[in-house]
Amino acid sequence: DVKVTQSSRYLVKRTGEKVFLECVQDMDHENMFWYRQDPGLGLRLIYFSYDVKMKEKGDIPEGYSVSREKKERFSLILESASTNQTSMYLCASSINGAGGLYEQYFGPGTRLTVT
Amino acid sequence: TQLLEQSPQFLSIQEGENLTVYCNSSSVFSSLQWYRQEPGEGPVLLVTVVTGGEVKKLKRLTFQFGDARKDSSLHITAAQPGDTGLYLCAVGFSGGGADGLTFGKGTHLIIQP
Numbered sequence: 001d002v003k004v005t006q007s008s009r010y011l012v013k014r015t016g017e018k019v020f021l022e023c024v025q026d027m028d029h030e031n032m033f034w035y036r037q038d039p040g041l042g043l044r045l046i047y048f049s050y051d052v053k054m055k056e057k058g059d060i061p062e063g064y065s066v067s068r069e070k071k072e073r074f075s076l077i078l079e080s081a082s083t084n085q086t087s088m089y090l091c092a093s094s095i096n097g098a099g100g101l102y103e104q105y106f107g108p109g110t111r112l113t114v115t
Numbered sequence: 116t117q118l119l120e121q122s123p124q125f126l127s128i129q130e131g132e133n134l135t136v137y138c139n140s141s142s143v144f145s146s147l148q149w150y151r152q153e154p155g156e157g158p159v160l161l162v163t164v165v166t167g168g169e170v171k172k173l174k175r176l177t178f179q180f181g182d183a184r185k186d187s188s189l190h191i192t193a194a195q196p197g198d199t200g201l202y203l204c205a206v207g208f209s210g211g212g213a214d215g216l217t218f219g220k221g222t223h224l225i226i227q228p
Contacts (some may be wrong), residue, residue, distance in 0.1 A: 004157070033215045033216075035215070040220070041220070042203075042218050042219065042220035042221060043158070043203065043216075043218040044218075045208055045215035045216065045217070048208075048214060048215045056214070058208065058215050059208070059217070090157050090158075092157070092215075100145065100146050100163075100165065101146045101147075101148055101163055101205075101206070101207055101216075103148075103160045103163070104158075104160065104215075104216060106156075106157025106158050106159070107157050108155065108156055108157055109155075109156070109157055
């Protein structure tokens, strides 16, 4: 059974803290993604990576960075957490094919609260 | 401006009824996906549609891609409580398959027993 796991289901951090969200997939997928989901705004793409050490900005990269040192692991970093980064964070992975849309497999999400 | 407009935003109906939800855009897409998300979980892919006019069926769910590839619909026949969830349509972030997805805001569907 394919699996994307996220390090925490719930996380509470203080404003200004450095926050690491970890995501691991066991499907040997090339592509990995980070989204945030907010009521009224839906799911929005933060960053994605199509290979180790590669990263691309999504729709809302400001205030975030990412790291992909190993193929199976993709980390989202909040350098200095702010209250407007309180959200549900979802990680996903997919194969890297020749074209078209491929199925994205999502983790269960991390609900981050910044106080 | 939202790239993908989903309607209705909320829908609550009785078990056994039929329903249709929509995903509309002014842009043309090479393909479009539908996902369902249940509370506390990540979205799960239901279907990918590629060809204009294409109809795909998944048990009681029927998906259609518009002839002009600008819109899509999801029809559920004889809805059941297990169909409850957030239904999301999505297209490639920059048109490609290796990129992330751009999602509509979703339709929150509740099927009451």
